[in-house]
Amino acid sequence: MFQDKLILRIPGPTPIPHRVQQAMNHPMIGHRSGQFSKLFADVAKRLKPFFGTTQDVYILAGSGTSALEMAVVNTVGAGDEVAVLVSGAFGERFAKICERYDITAHRLNVPWGEPIRGEQLEAFLAEHPQVKAVFATQCETSTGIINPIEELAQVVRAKSDALFIVDAVSCLGAVPMEMDAWGVDIAVTGSQKAFMLPTGLAFIAASERAWNVIDNRKPQAFYLDLKAYRKSLAEQTTPYTPAVSLIFGLEEVCNMLEEEGLENIFKRHELMRDMTRAAMKALGIPLMTADEFGSATVTSLDPQGKFDAEELRKILRTKYNMIVAGGQQHLKGKIFRIGHMGYCEPLDVITVISAIEMALKEMGVDIPFGEGVKKAQEVYINHV
Amino acid sequence: MFQDKLILRIPGPTPIPHRVQQAMNHPMIGHRSGQFSKLFADVAKRLKPFFGTTQDVYILAGSGTSALEMAVVNTVGAGDEVAVLVSGAFGERFAKICERYDITAHRLNVPWGEPIRGEQLEAFLAEHPQVKAVFATQCETSTGIINPIEELAQVVRAKSDALFIVDAVSCLGAVPMEMDAWGVDIAVTGSQKAFMLPTGLAFIAASERAWNVIDNRKPQAFYLDLKAYRKSLAEQTTPYTPAVSLIFGLEEVCNMLEEEGLENIFKRHELMRDMTRAAMKALGIPLMTADEFGSATVTSLDPQGKFDAEELRKILRTKYNMIVAGGQQHLKGKIFRIGHMGYCEPLDVITVISAIEMALKEMGVDIPFGEGVKKAQEVYINHV
Numbered sequence: 001m002f003q004d005k006l007i008l009r010i011p012g013p014t015p016i017p018h019r020v021q022q023a024m025n026h027p028m029i030g031h032r033s034g035q036f037s038k039l040f041a042d043v044a045k046r047l048k049p050f051f052g053t054t055q056d057v058y059i060l061a062g063s064g065t066s067a068l069e070m071a072v073v074n075t076v077g078a079g080d081e082v083a084v085l086v087s088g089a090f091g092e093r094f095a096k097i098c099e100r101y102d103i104t105a106h107r108l109n110v111p112w113g114e115p116i117r118g119e120q121l122e123a124f125l126a127e128h129p130q131v132k133a134v135f136a137t138q139c140e141t142s143t144g145i146i147n148p149i150e151e152l153a154q155v156v157r158a159k160s161d162a163l164f165i166v167d168a169v170s171c172l173g174a175v176p177m178e179m180d181a182w183g184v185d186i187a188v189t190g191s192q193k194a195f196m197l198p199t200g201l202a203f204i205a206a207s208e209r210a211w212n213v214i215d216n217r218k219p220q221a222f223y224l225d226l227k228a229y230r231k232s233l234a235e236q237t238t239p240y241t242p243a244v245s246l247i248f249g250l251e252e253v254c255n256m257l258e259e260e261g262l263e264n265i266f267k268r269h270e271l272m273r274d275m276t277r278a279a280m281k282a283l284g285i286p287l288m289t290a291d292e293f294g295s296a297t298v299t300s301l302d303p304q305g306k307f308d309a310e311e312l313r314k315i316l317r318t319k320y321n322m323i324v325a326g327g328q329q330h331l332k333g334k335i336f337r338i339g340h341m342g343y344c345e346p347l348d349v350i351t352v353i354s355a356i357e358m359a360l361k362e363m364g365v366d367i368p369f370g371e372g373v374k375k376a377q378e379v380y381i382n383h384v
Numbered sequence: 385m386f387q388d389k390l391i392l393r394i395p396g397p398t399p400i401p402h403r404v405q406q407a408m409n410h411p412m413i414g415h416r417s418g419q420f421s422k423l424f425a426d427v428a429k430r431l432k433p434f435f436g437t438t439q440d441v442y443i444l445a446g447s448g449t450s451a452l453e454m455a456v457v458n459t460v461g462a463g464d465e466v467a468v469l470v471s472g473a474f475g476e477r478f479a480k481i482c483e484r485y486d487i488t489a490h491r492l493n494v495p496w497g498e499p500i501r502g503e504q505l506e507a508f509l510a511e512h513p514q515v516k517a518v519f520a521t522q523c524e525t526s527t528g529i530i531n532p533i534e535e536l537a538q539v540v541r542a543k544s545d546a547l548f549i550v551d552a553v554s555c556l557g558a559v560p561m562e563m564d565a566w567g568v569d570i571a572v573t574g575s576q577k578a579f580m581l582p583t584g585l586a587f588i589a590a591s592e593r594a595w596n597v598i599d600n601r602k603p604q605a606f607y608l609d610l611k612a613y614r615k616s617l618a619e620q621t622t623p624y625t626p627a628v629s630l631i632f633g634l635e636e637v638c639n640m641l642e643e644e645g646l647e648n649i650f651k652r653h654e655l656m657r658d659m660t661r662a663a664m665k666a667l668g669i670p671l672m673t674a675d676e677f678g679s680a681t682v683t684s685l686d687p688q689g690k691f692d693a694e695e696l697r698k699i700l701r702t703k704y705n706m707i708v709a710g711g712q713q714h715l716k717g718k719i720f721r722i723g724h725m726g727y728c729e730p731l732d733v734i735t736v737i738s739a740i741e742m743a744l745k746e747m748g749v750d751i752p753f754g755e756g757v758k759k760a761q762e763v764y765i766n767h768v
Contacts, residue, residue, distance in 0.1 A: 003729050004401060004640070017388060256388070320731060345387050347704060347735050354734045354757060358765050370758025373738060377754060381742050 003321035009352050010325040011141045011170050011298035013192035013199050014342030016249075020196055023252035024245045031244050037236035040247055044233060046254040049262060051187055051205045052178035058229040059250075060202040061243040064169040064190035067202035069097050070224040071165050071186045074206075074214045076132050078102035083124060083131045083162070085116045087147060088140035089328045090167060095135075101220060106131065112331065113143045113288040113300070118151040125159045133163040133185075139171035142328045144300035144337060145289050146175065153183040163210055169193060171297045172203075173257070174269045174341050185210040191246060194265075194297065195253055196342040200243050269296035271383050272340040272349045278379045279353040279372035283360070288335060297341035298325075302334065307365045309336045315359040322355050346380050387705035393736050394709040395525045395554050395682035397576035397583050398726030400633075404580055407636035408629045415628050421620040424631055428617060430638040433646060435571055435589045436562035442613040443634075444586040445627040448553040448574035451586035453481050454608040455549050455570045458590075458598045460516050462486035467508060467515045467546070469500045471531060472524035473712045474551060482519075485604060490515065496715065497527045497672040497684070502535040509543045517547040517569075523555035526712045528684035528721060529673045530559065537567040547594055553577060555681045556587075557641070558653045558725050569594040578649075578681065580640070580726040581633050653680035655767050656724040656733045662763045663737040663756035667744070672719060681725035682709075686718065691749045693720040699743040706739050730764050 008015050016024075029035055040059070047057040060067055072094070076082055081104040084095040095105040108124045110116050116136070125131070134156050138149050149166055156164040163185040168177055172187065173194030179187050184207070191201035206214065206226065219225050228239040257265060273296040280287055280301055288300035303309050309326065310333050316322040327335040340349055353372045360367050392399050400408075413419055424443070431441040444451055456478070460466055465488040468479040479489040492508045494500050500520070509515070518540050522533050533550055540548040547569040552561055556571065557578030563571050568591070575585035590598065590610065603609050612623040641649060657680040664671055664685055672684035687693050693710065694717050700706040711719040724733055737756045744751050 003731070004403075004727070005729060007731070019388075322731075343388070345389060347387070347391070347706075347739060350738045350757075351731050351735055354738075354761060355731060358761050361761075361765055370754055370761060373734075373757045373761075374754025377738060377742050377745075377757075381745055 003319070005321060007320065007322040007351065009339045009344070009348075010323055011193070011337060011339040011341060012190070014196055014339065014344065016198065017196055017256060017343045019256060020249045020252045024249040026245070026248040028244060031242050032237065036244065036247070039251060040238065040242065041233070041236040043247060043250045043254055046258070047203055048205075050173045050177065050257075051203075052176070052182075053180050053205050053207070055179070055205050055207060056230065056233055057203050057205045058226065058233060059238070059242070059247070060204065060229070061200065061241065062202050063199065064167075064188065064202050065093065066224065067188040067190070067204045068094060068167055070204055070221070070226055071188055072097045072103070073101060073219045073221040073224055074217065074226040075163055075165065075186070075210065076101075076103050077217065077220060080104070080132045081106060081128065081130050083108060083128055083134045085121065085134065085136040085147070085152070086110070087114065087116055087137065087143065087145055088112050089142035090140055090169070091137045094137075094167065113145060115145050115147045115293040116152065117148065118155045121152055121155045122159055125155070125162075129160065131160065131162050133165055134160070135165050136167070138166050138168040138177070139175070139295045139297055141170040141298060142331070143288055144295045144298045145293050146171065146295045147293075149184065150178070150182040157183045163213060170341070171295060174265065174297045175295070176266060179205060179207060191250070194342050195250070196256070197246055197249050197253060201246050201250065266296070268345070269341065271346060271380065272296070272344060273299060274383065275346060275349045275376040275379045276338055276340055276353070279376040282375035283357065283367045283372040298337055298339050300335055300337045307360065307363055309334060311363060312336060312356070312359055315362060316355055319359065320355040322352065324352070350376055387703070389705060391704065391706035391735065393723045393728070393732075394707055395577070395721060395723040395725060396574070398580055398723065398728065400582060401580055401640060401727045403640060404633045404636045408633040410629070410632040412628060415626050416621065420626075420628065420631070423635060424622065424626065425617070425620040427631060427634045427638055430642070431587055432589075434557045434561065434641075435587075436560070436566075437564050437589050437591070439563070439589050439591060440614065440617055441587055441589045442610065442617060443622070443626070443631070444588065444613070445584065445625065446586050447583065448551075448572065448586050449477065450608065451572040451574070451588045452478060452551055454588055454605070454610055455572055456481045456487070457485060457603045457605040457608055458601065458610040459547055459549065459570070459594065460487050461601065461604060464488070464516045465490060465512065465514050467492060467512055467518045469505065469518065469520040469531070469536070470494070471498065471500055471521060471527065471529055472496050473526035474524055474553070475521045478519040478521075478551065497529060499529050499531045499677040500536065501532065502539045505536055505539045506543055509539070509546075513544070515544065515546050517549055518544070519549050520551070522550050522552040522561070523559070523679045523681055525554040525682060526715070527672055528679045528682045529677050530555065530679045531677075533568065534562070534566040541567045547597060554725070555679060558649060558681045559679070560650060563589060563591060575630060575634070578726050579634070580637050581630055584627050585630050585634065650680070652729070653725065655730055655764065656680070656728060657683060658767065659730060659733045659760040659763045660722055660724055660737070663760040666755040666759035667741065667751045682721055682723050684719055684721045691744065691747055693718060695747060696720060696740065696743055699746060700739055703743070704739040706736065708736070734760055
């Protein structure tokens with residue numbers, strides 16, 4: 001069956017809205033022009049509410065990882081000790097970056113699919129009182145867990161002088177982030193997730209407390225020197241060449257997100273999470289996370305041998321032109337992950353569930369056919 | 385709930401594929417250039433298989449109605465008598481055009497929702513042996529009926545010397561049309577239906593038999609003089625200014641349709657019709673047409689007082705950003721019509737059915753919630 005429309009339901013990149021695509025078609029302009037300066041300063045300011053901060057948000061031409069590295073190199077260096085909270089593949093990335101700079105990373109590991117709780121962190125900090133920074137992941141994309149950032153921030157503040165640095169790449173903009181209120185020192189995200197843009201931009205903000213540390217260090221970095229970005233933003237520009245078309249797109253993204261409103265965006269993502277989870281439960285497909293810690297942006301399912309996750313993904317891809325994500329590292333080939341983030345609406349979730357039902361039926365898996373969609377429909381109409 | 389994506393499920397205009405939209409973004413070129421001539425002659429040739437003819441297909445900058453009028457004025461004139469087969473709102477349009485030109489239109493009326501059969505036409509022609517043309521509608525958009533064109537053509541050929549002229553606007557390209565094999569003399573369609581383009585183009589082809597009549601007449605028309613288009617197409621151009629961007633789009637449409645293949649396109653539309661009809665039956669919503677004559681492009685539903693069709697359409701529009709069509713003329717406010725044509729795929733049909741279920745539930749209508757989608761899913765997986 002001909003299926004021209006690609007249905008992209010991975011946890012990023014996410015689909016680009018037509019309005020944003022149109023905005024990115026703007027003719028190229030010089031990045032040192034007054035027009036660009038005005039645009040750039042405007043969108044940088046409009047990012048603040050998503051970070052829950054009055055501090056400036058810096059826009060980097062780079063991937064999320066470049067901004068994670070920026071968070072590391074500007075705050076700690078060779079010989080320092082840090083704590084890295086690892087609840088999946090992306091938590092581990094912070095540790096690897098640190099080790100590249102000869103920083104000692106103490107890992108607090110929890111099993112994949114579980115969150116890290118405040119009491120665990122408290123005990124860990126007691127073991128490692130000398131850490132200068134604690135690195136956490138808000139949404140662990142590899143499992144779909146949301147770590148309780150507010151709870152963890154409270155522990156860091158109460159039990160240490162460390163900075164609290166959060167990778168919020170796969171959720172910021174779709175779930176609450178209150179840097180100032182919670183006491184998060186650095187938060188980082190990327191353009192291709194809740195911000196509905198192509199890959200290529202990263203956003204980063206730092207607290208006054210973080211800036212006090214940053215200002216007293218000379219980072220082992222040039223492109224990723226955060227002070228250079230602060231100096232430039234004060235002059236409504238960037239230290240190095242920005243990704244101009246993506247900035248045009250970001251302006252339209254800000255328009256769309258502001259039209260919907262932050263609270264409504266959060267509610268929409270929670271609804272899509274609840275629809276997905278209810279449907280998967282109805283179909284008897286085990287969720288990898290407890291309801292309380294299920295991300296509003298991505299849901300991981302573990303068939304536990306009931307069927308082959310890769311066969312399901314292959315049928316979805318070849319027959320329905322629908323891409324859901326597979327597992328990473330030791331879960332590669334074993335689980336599948338549904339992205340419901342960014343330019344995704346409840347009816348899109350129905351489509352995913354329907355295709356999964358039909359593909360499983362084709363695979364001969366014993367499921368209560370039709371019950372997944374029905375349950376998701378019920379959640380939808382009872383929610384709004 | 386924020387729902388940015390417009391879900392357009394009316395029987396035309398239909399959604400524009402991204403590839404086609406991109407093609408229409410081609411920079412403007414002069415329509416008397418060699419580049420345009422080559423493009424125009426190429427797409428005109430590639431339209432032939434959709435009409436089932438070896439004759440040339442002419443491309444008109446105008447609406448479907450302009451090409452219906454072209455079919456009239458080039459073949460009959462004041463004082464002539466014609467037969468018009470009226471099974472709904474669009475059948476009546478041919479009669480109105482004829483009357484504007486002082487042509488006597490004998491109407492063969494059947495109740496809306498019913499097809500016109502060969503034996504009815506045979507009896508009608510016996511009453512009106514002097515008619516010079518018989519006008520029929522292949523898909524009557526107002527009711528979703530498909531008239532049996534091959535059967536009707538046989539009767540016209542066997543029982544008269546009249547030309548057989550078919551309005552195929554809301555179906556050609558999505559359902560079979562075999563002008564040469566069936567004996568259709570003129571067939572007409574528009575760009576915004578199965579051809580997945582914006583409104584603005586009409587396509588028309590005429591048989592050798594029709595050309596014999598046309599060549600012996602001086603039509604009461606200038607822009608709609610078909611002979612001018614024949615003369616120009618022989619020179620790879622148009623008599624008057626063509627719609628250049630739409631022709632760029634049409635080239636990409638031809639690419640897409642040829643990639644899928646005619647037989648597959650027909651099968652996809654039949655599947656979407658079968659999914660829609662099975663779902664509506666499961667939900668207990670009465671169909672306006674018998675299965676045998678249900679169009680593969682649009683399905684009409686008549687709630688028969690069980691619920692308010694306009695309230696349903698309003699909820700779909702305001703809550704799901706989904707547009708389905710209402711009724712026309714005496715059915716205005718009473719029925720609703722689902723378009724499943726052109727850039728529409730089986731998963732899109734699931735979305736429509738799901739939204740209808742949820743909207744009806746919200747309206748408090750007693751339906752077997754979830755059964756519509758389930759039945760459509762069953763039809764889909766059993767079909768492919």
